[in-house]
Amino acid sequence: MQLVIRALDVVKAIAVADEPLSVTSLSHDLGIPAPSVHRLLTVLADQGFVRKDEASRRYFPGPELVSLLLGNRTSHLAEIARPTLERLHRQFNETVFISRLVDDHVECLIGIESTRPLRLSVKVGDTFPWHASASARAILARLAPSQISRILSTYPLVRFTDKTPTTIAGVESHIETVCKQGVDVCDDEFESQAWAVAAPLLNGEGVVGSITLSAPGQRLSTAAARHAASDAIRDAGRRLSEQLS
16 A cells, blocks of 8 residues: 555656656655655656656656646636637638647647638647647747756757748747747748647646647738737637636
């Protein structure tokens, strides 16, 4: 029984930590001998509940733990967000969707595609690059600094178009924009002739996802049209965050 309690204590500590934890810090904070902590972490890592950063030798939530943490939260998110997506779809008739953080990637949770022949197609389960999509960058900007640093130092900054940011500094400039303006804009950075704007979705504990509007760039080509879409997504993100808090 003591072994189970210790394992749960380790899981809980890692789940609520703002940054990855070392064996030493876990041992000190939980009052568990370091060798025991190490053995527990090995088992938890094998089962997918924690992951180890090989560079720092610290531990952070693994896919199984993230799934448990986000499961109820994201199903609740999809239910709350649907009316907002329907309203935005009626207003703009462009593709609108909700993304969520799953382990170390961002994927589409729910969406409605434009009914126009020329449209951007996004399906449930589609994933988005951290550095080259508004949906992912809006989430990235609201993660803990240690998470941002880890993601940017390990994620390949692949060039998709001539406008793709392929340096950490380039991605960080987008993060600053999200923090200042409440939205991120992706203009021809992931797909040629594609434009998107996204806002983070927050609850009382932190970021849980993002809301995005995407369209062919030539259809939303004027400053007025892009400002209208950005304002709508910013407002939708703020209202949904209030509902989630």
